[in-house]
Amino acid sequence: MAHRSKYTSPRSRRYVKRVPIFWWVRKWNYTKFILRELSSVSVAAYAVILILLVRVVGAGPAEYQEFLEVFQSPVSIGLNIVALAFVLLHSVTWFNLAPKALVIRVRSKVVPPMFIVGMNYAAWIVVSAAVAWILLSP
Amino acid sequence: MTSDSIKLEVFRYDPGGDGGPLFDTYEVPFGREWVILDALNYVKDNIDGTLSFRWSCRMGVCGSCGMMVDGEPVLTCAAFCRKYAPGPVRVEPLANFPVIRDLVIDMDDFVEKLGRVKPWIIPEHEKPLSEGEYLQSPEQLGDYKKYSSCINCLLCYSACPVYGIEPEFIGPAALALGQRYNLDSRDAGEAERRSVLAADEGVWDCTLVGECTEVCPKGVDPAGAIQRLKVSSTSHWWKSFLMPWSGREKA
Numbered sequence: 335m336a337h338r339s340k341y342t343s344p345r346s347r348r349y350v351k352r353v354p355i356f357w358w359v360r361k362w363n364y365t366k367f368i369l370r371e372l373s374s375v376s377v378a379a380y381a382v383i384l385i386l387l388v389r390v391v392g393a394g395p396a397e398y399q400e401f402l403e404v405f406q407s408p409v410s411i412g413l414n415i416v417a418l419a420f421v422l423l424h425s426v427t428w429f430n431l432a433p434k435a436l437v438i439r440v441r442s443k444v445v446p447p448m449f450i451v452g453m454n455y456a457a458w459i460v461v462s463a464a465v466a467w468i469l470l471s472p
Numbered sequence: 473m474t475s476d477s478i479k480l481e482v483f484r485y486d487p488g489g490d491g492g493p494l495f496d497t498y499e500v501p502f503g504r505e506w507v508i509l510d511a512l513n514y515v516k517d518n519i520d521g522t523l524s525f526r527w528s529c530r531m532g533v534c535g536s537c538g539m540m541v542d543g544e545p546v547l548t549c550a551a552f553c554r555k556y557a558p559g560p561v562r563v564e565p566l567a568n569f570p571v572i573r574d575l576v577i578d579m580d581d582f583v584e585k586l587g588r589v590k591p592w593i594i595p596e597h598e599k600p601l602s603e604g605e606y607l608q609s610p611e612q613l614g615d616y617k618k619y620s621s622c623i624n625c626l627l628c629y630s631a632c633p634v635y636g637i638e639p640e641f642i643g644p645a646a647l648a649l650g651q652r653y654n655l656d657s658r659d660a661g662e663a664e665r666r667s668v669l670a671a672d673e674g675v676w677d678c679t680l681v682g683e684c685t686e687v688c689p690k691g692v693d694p695a696g697a698i699q700r701l702k703v704s705s706t707s708h709w710w711k712s713f714l715m716p717w718s719g720r721e722k723a
Binding site: 347348349350351353357358360361363364367371431434435436437442 | 485487492493543567568570571572578611633636637679680681682683686693695696699700702703
C-alpha cells in the first residue's frame with residue numbers, strides 16, 4: 335500500500351471524530367437507555383396531572399366533571415396508554431438497576447442483588463394494593 | 473495451518489498526510505485460533521508494514537490492543553477471526569479518543585484524569601516499615617477486588633456516550649478505580665478524592681447507560697462502582713447538611 339512513511343511528530347494533528355446526533359440508534363442497548371430517559375417525561379406528566387386533579391377537586395363538582403370528560407376522549411386515552419407503558423418501563427428498569435447502587439452487607443455477607451430487586455417489587459405491590467384499597471373500598 | 477481467509481477493512485490515518493482517514497482492505501488467511509490482533513500482525517508483517525497499532529501481551533492482561541471491531545470496543549487479542557469470517561470486518565481505533573495514527577489513539581486525557589482520582593492507598597497514618605504490612609481480611613479484600621481488576625484498556629470509555637459527548641467527564645475506569653481505593657480497608661483517602669469523584673464531571677455526569685460494564689473484559693462493573701459512589705456522595709452531602717457540627721468525619 336502506498337502510504338507515506340515520512341516521520342511525523344507524535345504531537346502533530348490528531349483525527350477527532352464527533353459523536354453523531356443519532357448515536358443511540360446504532361445499538362439496541364443505547365436505544366433502551368434513551369427510552370428509559372424519555373420515560374421520565376411520562377412520570378413528570380403524571381405528576382402534573384395529579385396536581386391538576388387536586389386543583390379541580392377543590393374547585394367543585396362541575397370543574398371535576400369537565401376534567402374527567404377531557405380525560406375520556408380517545409386521544410387522551412391513547413396518550414395515557416403510551417404514558418402508562420413508559421411509566422412501567424421507568425419503574426421496571428430502575429428497580430432492576432437498584433442493586434448496582436445498593437450493596438448491603440448483613441453479618442459480612444453481601445445481600446444478593448435479586449433480593450434487593452425483589453424488595454423493590456414487593457414494596458411496589460404493597461403500595462399499589464394500599465392505593466387500590468383506598469380507591470376501591472366503598 | 474491456515475485454512476480460511478478473512479477480509480479486514482482497516483481504518484488508516486496519516487497525521488502527516490493531507491487528507492482525512494480512509495479504509496484499507498486486506499485479505500488475511502487465518503487459522504482456527506487466530507484473533508483479530510494476529511490478523512493485524514499478519515498484515516504488518518506480510519502486506520503493509522506501515523500499519524500502526526498497539527499491542528503487547530496477547531493474553532488480555534496489558535490492555536493495549538483495544539479497538540473497535542465491527543463497531544464494538546473489544547480487546548483484539550480476545551476477538552477470534554472465526555467469529556467474524558469471512559468478513560468484511562471493520563477494524564477502527566477506539567471511539568471517543570483522538571487518533572494519533574491508524575489504530576493508535578491518544579490516551580493522555582485518561583491518564584491525566586486517572587491521576588486526579590488518586591488511585592493509590594492513602595493511609596490514615598503512615599506506619600514505619602518495622603511495624604509490618606497493612607493487614608486485611610478476605611472479606612475486606614472482597615469489598616473492592618473486582619474493581620481492582622481494571623487493566624486500563626479504555627473499552628469502557630469507547631462504549632460511554634457521555635464521555636464522547638462531554639469529554640470533561642472523568643469516565644468509567646478512573647471513577648471505578650477511585651471507588652476501588654475508597655472501599656479498601658487500608659485507605660483513608662475518601663475525603664481527599666471527593667472533590668473529584670463527587671463533582672459534576674465526576675459521578676454526576678454519568679447517566680447510567682451501563683455499556684461500560686457490558687464491554688469490560690475483566691468484569692470490573694464500572695457502572696456499579698459509579699452508582700455506589702453516587703449513593704455515598706449523596707449520603708455525605710445529607711450528613712454535612714443536617715449535621716454540620718459533626719465536624720471531621722472519617723471518610
